[in-house]
Amino acid sequence: MKRRGSPPYAMISLEGQGPLKIGTTGRFLFQRPSMKVHLPAGTSSWCWVLRDVERPLLAVVPDQYRLSEFVSDWKVLFPLEEIHILSEIPLTEEHLRSEATRIERGSAVEKWNATGGCIVTTPSAILAPLSLPSAGVEIDVGLALERDRFLEWAAGSGYSRSDLVWQEGQYVSRGSIVDIFDPSYRLPLRIEFFDDRIESIHLFDPESQRSRSPVGLTRILALTGGIVKRLDEMLHPDTGIILFEPPALERSVEAYQWIWNRMADDGGADPLISWEEELGRLSGHRRTSVTRIVQGSDLRIPVMEVQSFKGRLEAAESVVRGWLEEDFEITLYSSSELLLQWASEIGITPREGALSKGFVDRSEKKVFLSDSDLVGVTPASREGRVSRVPPREWEERIGELDFVIHEDYGIARNLGIERVTSDGMDRDCLVLLFAENRRLLLPLVQLYKITPYPAFSGEDPPLDSLRGTVWKKASLKAREKAREAARQILALYAERETSRKEPLPPDGELVEKFESAFPFEETSDQLSAIRSIKMDMEDHLPMDRLLVGDVGFGKTEVAFRAAVKAAEAGRQTAFLVPTTLLAFQHFESFSARITGLPVRAEVLSRFVSRKRQEEIKVDIEKGLVDVVFGTHRLLQGDLKFRRLGLIVIDEEHRFGVLHKERLKKLDPSIDVLSISATPIPRTLHMALGGISHISMISSPPYRRQPVMTYVGPWRDDLFREAVLKESARGGQVFFVHNRIETIDAVAARTRSTFPDLRVDVVHGRMEEKKLEEAMIKFTRRETDLLVCTTIIESGLDLPGANTLIVDNAQDLGLAQMYQLRGRVGRREEQAFAFFFYPPDRVMPYEALERLEAIAGLSDRGGGLALAKRDMEIRGGGQLIGTRQHGHIDRVGFNAYFKMLEEEITSESGGEPAQGVRMEIRIPVILPSSYVPQSSVRIALFRRLLRVEGVGEVLELEKEIRERFGPIPRSVAFMLASAKVRSTGRRNGLQYVHCALEETRAGGDPLKLRELASGKAGWMLTSSGILTGPGGYRGMVELAEMLEASHLGEAWGDK
Secondary structure, eight states: OOOSOOOOEEOEESSSSOOSOEEOHHHHHTSSSEEEEEOOSOHHHHHHHTTTOOSOEEEEOSSHHHHHHHHHHHHHHOTTSOEEEOOOOOSSHHHHTOHHHHHHHHHHHHHHHHHOSEEEEOHHHHHSOEEEOSOEEEEOTTOBOOHHHHHHHHHHTTOEEOSSOOSTTEEEEETTEEEEOOTTSSSOEEEEEETTEEEEEEEEOTTTOOEEEEOOSEEEEOSSSOEEEOHHHHOOTTOEEEEESHHHHHHHHHHHHHHHHHHHTTTSSOOOOOHHHHHHHTTTSOEEEEESOOTTOSEEOOEEEOOOOTTOHHHHHHHHHHHHHTTOEEEEEESOHHHHHHHHHTTOEEEEOOOSSOEEETTTTEEEEEHHHHHSOOOOOOOSOOOOOOOGGGGGOOOTTOEEEETTTEEEEEEEEEEEEETTEEEEEEEEEOGGGOEEEEEGGGGGGEEEOOOOSSSOOOOOOSSOSHHHHHHHHHHHHHHHHHHHHHHHHHHHHHOOOOOOOOOOHHHHHHHHTOOSOOOHHHHHHHHHHHHHHTSSSOOEEEEEEOTTSSHHHHHHHHHHHHHHTTOEEEEEOSSHHHHHHHHHHHHHHTTTSSOOEEEESTTSOHHHHHHHHHHHHHTOOSEEEESGGGGSTTOOOSSEEEEEESSGGGSOHHHHHHHHTTOTTSEEEEEESSOOHHHHHHHHTTSSEEEEEOSOSTTOOOOEEEEEEOOHHHHHHHHHHHHHTTOEEEEEOOOHHHHHHHHHHHHHHOTTSOEEEEOTTSOHHHHHHHHHHHHTTOOSEEEEOGGGOSSOOOTTEEEEEESSGGGSOHHHHHHHHTTSOOSSSOOEEEEEEOTTOOOOHHHHHHHHHHHTOOSSSOHHHHHHHHHHHTTTOOGGGOOOOSHHHHHOHHHHHHHHHHHHHHHTTOOOOOOOEEEEOSOOOOOTTTSOOHHHHHHHHHHHHHOOSHHHHHHHHHHHHHHHOSOOHHHHHHHHHHHHHHHSGGGTEEEEEEOSSEEEEEEOHHHHHHHTTTOTTOEEOTTSOEEEEOHHHHHHHHHHHHHHOTTOGGGGOO
16 A cells, blocks of 8 residues: 655654664554554544555454544545445344345455555454355446346346335336446446437435436446355455554444344344454454553554644644744644634644544654644544435325325325326326225326325324315314414514614624634535525514524534624624533533634523622623523523624523513514424424524435434343443443432443443432533543433534433423434434333323334434424414314314414415416326336425426426436426416416416416517417417427516526
8 A cells, every 4th residue: 555755753662672663654563463552542643654554454443433533534634545444234134134235345345455555444344244246237328238138137136126216225217217226336326228228327316316427337236146255255465454442342343243143043144253253363464453552562653642722722823833843744634714724824734624633743743733623623524434314205205005184175095096087088196095985086286285194193094084074174173273373473473573673784704704614514504594594684674583403403503603693793692592501512612613703702500600600790781792601591680781682592492482582572673593403383383484484404414314213112132232332333322211319220220231331320400510520521421321311402412422212201202302312313323212111001192102203203304394293293282372272183284384374374464475376177197107106206296286486497307307317298298387387477477277279378468468479379369368279288388488588587596
């Protein structure tokens, strides 16, 4: 693995023998068959000392967390050198039996053998089996290959047919396009055929299903008949093996091996050998162990970690000056423009990148600095694992036999798509089964009338009758309740709607500096939310915005930026949080971010002495404090602000109506930003009803995996397995026991069960100092397992914790369970949440529903979905104090929300925003040859009927062409209908009637005349009706006229 040259590196013997040899680090590491090396630093320095190894290198790290850091650090330090990864096999029955998983691993080793360099892995990954593919097929653009023949090969080679491809080993065929996921690739392939040739090959994103980069000649592996191998059988004779932290390696593999072998007892796989036996098999290769322990080491490498400056750049600058005086070469790897600029100004070489931790190499007189060293913010590693998130389109799916709600007739069962003939014409219809075994044929163009039925009880709902009155009565009752709620909402917010404020100026230098120091890449949703909030703050109307996003999706950063914008304009911010610990953590995070900026932040909580609190209160009243963090302490009447401009309410579902209204009454003109992953139903209705504005952050950070959730009766064996597996991969565990009276006894039992783990206890009645010390220890990873109450529920950022265990989960609310689960899974590795309940206890019906709901919320972006499910479960919730009722349950959330929106509009004297009224009287068929999968056809039609705005229509058109091939006439017709519906009203259209014989459009005669001017086949009648060709042609031509019209500037709106 030859790399660029490097000065000699002195290796110092600890045995009094003097330097064994002067040479470059990598060459020296394998001078002896077996060596022990002392290196008191982390993964970044591990990579650094391997820079000159000239042999194939197998690097073994303790767990997936450090593997991910190692890969990320390697790519930062050696961007031109490839790093290979041998991943663990996840501990599920499916993966244990999966040939695709074994071939994926075998392919990684084959690629490493072919190219050389370094492959990084864990002990668990080394023990697990891998397979070499026995066959495959080469494809290339222009290759003569029949599509059906390729599909036969895929089916016979172990690939499984799926509606949508998003996991390894799946394939699907749609007309001329075949999607297939070869496990040796990081992304699936999309192959488009034309006649009997391959026209194009692209990689595509399994989540969005959109095509990415083109691919040329490639080989697709067969997933059957693989040759099972062990890693030690595939190593090149010259391979050097380096073991980082051998004691940690032994600990990590023990639990994995135990769980694997227990699952293998059922016949799913062969048992694993021990780590000791595997090391024996590897004994023929040169091997070096790297440890932080000095005793027993042969050598010491003069590399050490950099101290943490925690945002004190003046202290960092002083240390840097000392290094420069000693002629050290200093490099800063950072994702922050502000820090990079700071580095260049004081003589440090600035480079973009996210190094996990800095280090000093005294032998070569080099220093490497990171964001973590300077400001205490470590960007989560983005390497080492690819998330397998289900496609977003699953949100639109209505499967066969699923229950649905028809807005006119009520609850029915979907029996699938059926082609029917009426008046000599074929049309596709959804067959709905109602009570008394009566069927309704719903044309696909009317799919907007149905929504999925949100069933949580596990029982089938009663079907409504097409001839009955039950549904109509329930709808009328729900309408009455919606009208009542609308009146109360409008009355409550009338004062704020009439208030005015002094708008904030546009962003200045302070905001720009603060934002440029953010060491992550913002998601598109974050940027959109930030833009919306700034527009609100720069408006003369007071902001009342709800920011909704899953836990850990970056909502707090958005709020921080709003607070800095307020500070730049001379306004103060009250940052209200539900717990003392969260207030303290937010304060520390914000303080680190504003280092060097003229912004002052303080915190009012029980962690602050009474004397200091009084001093802070005085400074707040004088206007000397820009941002104050606190709990309900901020609501007390003795706290006075000089110029309060912004209120941020974090974890908003934890505060009641009175808490929030008390803050708002301080001054109706104050901007209010509420943040939550789980808005209470009242807030959700106000926001979505147009009274408050809503911003959604639904895109997760890069490669964030959903938390795998288990709900079931308590099992001692599963409890033990979960803890040991998390410990084995170097993570931490939350064990939530929400009863203070018995928590110490539970902790004592836990310590006896896991004598090797560091177990601590946290609950709300502890002394302040002890509570703070316990949480700081957990944050610093000095505790392995924390027995706690729900005090850890809200907002704390503890990325080391990746397993959550809750006993007596039946006593928690749905929002509590969701927030608790958000405490884990802050990095890209798989996180687990176990919600246990007593095995022999009869539980209330609502408790069972809550448990079933949390089990169904494992996917990305579930916060808003949780609020909807919570509303269904609680019968509408506490909408502005209105009493609970069952009518929302009966009609469903979507129908009720539509009613509420209509009533708010009606009560406020407004008119609902409408597109062009469309009446389609022609059969519309989506060919099964184009989209063979029924569920995908339904999802596609629902999107076609709901898409708004020409920009969205054009994107959907592009996506359809990518995924399904050339667009047939029926889909072109639906796309044209969407364009007309979205932009027609601005061009004079009010309604369109499309029949086989003609298309008729009504609206503003003057605009319609100008629209159709010179268009053959179209004319304006004396009654002001625009008429033209019927059928598909009429709608397509009408859309084209809108696009070409000089009136149609809306066409450019994206």
